[in-house]
Each structure stands twice: as structure tokens, then as C-alpha cells.
Amino acid sequence: MRGKRTVTGAALAVGALAVTGLAFAPTALAVSPQSATLTAxxxxxxxxxxxxxATQSGTAATMTLKSTAVTAPLALSADSITSKLTLVRASGGTVVFSGKKNPAMAAGDPVSVGPLSGTVASGDSLEAYGGSLQMTVFGITITCKATGKQSPGPFVFD
Structure with missing residues (x-):
């Protein structure tokens, strides 16, 4: 009987250590800032x-764009806009976020696209200025470009 109590006690101690380890485990990767504004x-x-x-999970990242200044020219169903967002990497090159994700919008509603998926590397610093957003709706491609740097600054990925 004494052997059973020792094994049970050891199992409880190991379980407590595992729970403690989870409590002190590193947090998930994050991007900073989580949102930025720009003029397009x-x-x-x-x-x-x-x-x-922006959101990040490892090397997978997403971007969502919302604008009250740019409105839907006509009613659009959900997931009807094919989008490609190109951001400029501070170390050179670009990163593309793409997808066919958007909420349903009535004519005149603010435009919203995303989440658009892309791949990032740890330390990537991404800026909208110098990049573009291409949205294809009913075969018509609309290209938007930032007129200046985003605020508060570029997205930096862990």
C-alpha cells in the first residue's frame, strides 16, 4: 500500500510541475503594432x-484593411473581392498578403477586406508606403497606394 501512495504522490508532483511549466511558458508570437492607419x-x-x-501565429500572418473613405460602388456578397496587399520589407523586397475574404457590403458601405494571408519571418518590419492593395471586383481591378508612411509605424513581427 505504501508503494501506491509514493507512486501517486510522485505523479501528483510531476503533474503540478507540468502545470507550473505551462504557466511560465513563453507567450505566442505577436506583431507590434497590431493596427496602423494610413491614407490611400x-x-x-x-x-x-x-x-x-495585423495578426501573427508563427510565420503565418494576416492583414485586414478597413476604410470609411473608400466605399463599395455597388452591393457585394461576402468573399467576392479578390485582394492582394503588398507591403514593403525594411530589409528589402516585399511581402504579399492575399485572399478572397470580405464581408457582404451594400452600395456605399465602407470597404473591408481580409483577413488576407501571408508569410513573415521573425524580425520582418513591414510598411504599406511603397506597396499597394489590388482588389478585383467583377473583373475590374482597383489599385490603392498609400500616400505616406503608416502611423504609428511599420508592423514588426516576432
């Missing part, structure tokens, strides 16, 4: 303020 020019389709929101 979409040519004849309008332009103005937009917000980019």
Missing part, C-alpha cells in the same frame, strides 16, 4: 483614411 489613393474609386490590422 485609389484613383477614380476614391481614397482617404484606412486602418490595417
Amino acid at each position: 489613393d485609389c484613383g477614380t474609386f476614391g481614397g482617404g483614411a484606412a486602418t490595417l490590422t
